[in-house]
C-alpha cells in the first residue's frame with residue numbers, strides 16, 4: 001500500500017455502516033468529507049468523541065461537510081454501542097459509522113500503525129475536498145481524544161483557501177485576519193483585495209477575513 005499524502009485522491013470503498021451500505025465517493029457527492037477512525041467499539045475515548053461530533057453535526061452541515069466514522073468492529077456491534085453513546089453523551093449518533101471487520105478501509109488509509117498496536121486503528125482524521133482529494137491528515141494515539149473544534153477550524157481555513165486564495169496564520173480563529181496566499185501575485189491581489197492589505201514584509205500580506 002502506497003503512503004497516502006495530501007493532494008492524493010482519497011481511496012474509494014464500499015462498506016456496511018449503521019446507515020446501510022456506503023459507496024464512499026458516491027456518498028460524498030459534491031460535499032466535503034471527514035473520515036475519522038475509532039480504535040474499537042465500547043471504548044471510553046471513542047464514545048466521547050462520537051457524542052461530541054454528533055452534537056456539532058449542525059456545524060459540519062453548515063460547511064457542507066459529511067461526517068463518516070469508522071471502527072473495525074462489525075455493524076451488529078456498532079448498533080449495540082450507539083445506544084451507549086446516546087445514553088452517556090446526551091447525543092444520538094447522526095452520521096454513519098462504517099464497519100471494517102476485514103480492515104480494508106483501515107489498510108487503504110493506513111490507519112493501523114503496527115508499532116503502536118497491530119490490530120486497532122489509531123485516531124486518524126482525513127478531510128476530503130469536493131474534488132475527492134485529501135486536504136488534511138492528522139493522527140492521534142488511541143489514548144488521546146481529538147479536538148472536534150480543531151477539525152472545524154481547519155475546515156474553515158481550507159474553505160477560505162479554496163474560495164478566497166488566502167492562508168490562515170498561527171492560532172487563527174474564525175474572524176481573525178488572514179494572509180494572501182503566496183501563489184497570488186501583487187497584481188492579482190489588487191483585483192481580489194481592492195481595499196488593499198497591510199504588508200509588514202512584501203511576502204506577509206495581511207487582510208481581514210474575506211467572508212466576514
Ligand code: BEZ
Pocket residue numbers: 039040043044045046047120142143
Ligand atoms: C478508547 O477509546 O478509550 C480507547 C480505545 C482503544 C485503546 C485505548 C483507548
